[in-house]
Amino acid sequence: MIIYPVLKDGATIGVTAPSSGVEEELHELLKQAIERMRDQGFRVVSGKTPWTQVKAKSAPLLQRAEELNSMMQNEEIDIIIPPWGGELLIEILEYIDFSKIQNKWILGYSDISLLLLATTLTTGLATAHGTNLIDLRGEYSDDTTAMWQQVLANKTGETIVQKSSKSYQKEWNHHKPSPCVFHLTEKTDWKTLSNQPVYIEGRLLGGCIDVIHHLVGTPYGDVKTFRATQIQNEPIIWYLENCELTTTDVRRSLVQMKLAGWFEGCSGILFGRSAANTTVDDYSIEDVYREMADELQIPIIYDIDCGHVPPQLTFINGAHAEVRVEDGKGTVIQHFRP
Incomplete structure (x- = not known):
């Protein structure tokens, strides 16, 4: 619960x-x-x-x-x-x-x-x-x-709805402070691999992939027991964002999570925008997303409002969520179910 x-x-x-x-x-x-x-x-x-x-x-x-x-x-x-x-x-x-x-x-x-x-x-x-x-x-x-x-x-027992942002901040500019901390200049566009509308639901879990994959194999990263004892094996929507990893680093981390069983019962993965995601030998972040979608047979949504390229939605670990994406816009409905 x-x-x-x-x-x-x-x-x-x-x-x-x-x-x-x-x-x-x-x-x-x-x-x-x-x-x-x-x-x-x-x-x-x-x-x-x-x-x-x-x-x-x-x-x-x-x-x-x-x-x-x-x-x-x-x-x-x-x-x-x-x-x-x-x-x-x-x-x-x-x-x-x-x-x-x-x-x-x-x-x-x-x-x-x-x-x-x-x-x-x-x-x-x-x-x-x-x-x-x-x-x-x-x-x-x-x-x-x-x-x-x-x-x-x-x-x-209540529900909260959040919408994707209208625009996001391309880069930090601390030398030009403004009444609103962020300088939102770029149009937000939530993407799907299929370029088609996507709907997924499940319990939210996630964070910065740079650090959370280090929980694999520790007493603090027991996703299997959490699913069985806290959420009655409901599906999980993972939301992940990359701070500093190259595409191969991201791939290694995701495979590690997969091998540890973290993606068992996963209904979809949301990836935040990232200024990292450096291509390695023509291996792009979109290649990573496609491989994960093919291997797990789940939808993947990316460039969402999450992480180090602000602004970002407030995701609640453990909440039941419905995520809809269509025409570059996203809606996240979170149900605070025990």
Whole structure:
């Protein structure tokens, strides 16, 4: 059974950095994001780790784990939103006390998706793949990003609908800040391999493929047991996004996931837009998608609003979803079914 937290008005946000913290020269960005949340009526409690960054991590692994455990067990904190992702969250997984996690949201993406997926697979607690805190520092958010609050305020048994964005950001331009953090200049176009309308449904699981495939073979990546005990072997829709991998790296990771049984009972895969996906020896990302579709005999939808090419939808790990794509536009309906 999936357990869904509920984001309430005036909720308390816990800010901790289980992966990377924020370098001193960028502290102003984090301060802006925290103030923006307070302006919206949230209470914000920050730990120490968001404000430090040494050797590719916010702090030593035990300090990161202790701060995260403290916030996860603190009944006064309603949602945890790290400042952003990073590189080495995997170091702290074995030190997280999943048995004492309270019913609260964790929101983020990139390296944070490793924590999200491990938490849902291990405990049945729904987690939220979406914006990070730093990207909420603008005077306002685009319509797609802003949906995070509505999605997380959804209650068990309720349904939330999200539409594909109208446009996306081609590249980051931190030297030209704007009232909305993202510079959305390119027309969004959700694609299917068949170039025909596609409809799929199932329970959502996913994250950044760079990091989540490292859960294969660990106690935190037991998809088979999760399916049997938490969702009664319902089909899974995997949503995946690539931060830095070449096409051959993506292929290797997907094959590893396949061999581990992660795609058993899979009804379809959604791939986010990516500025990586570097072609290797004429082997393109579309080739990867076609091979996976042929091998698994499932539909594949790609260039969706997910990941490091914003904006992105808020996907709930564990939620039952219906995904429709037609004429380059997508609709994701999420049902908060136990």
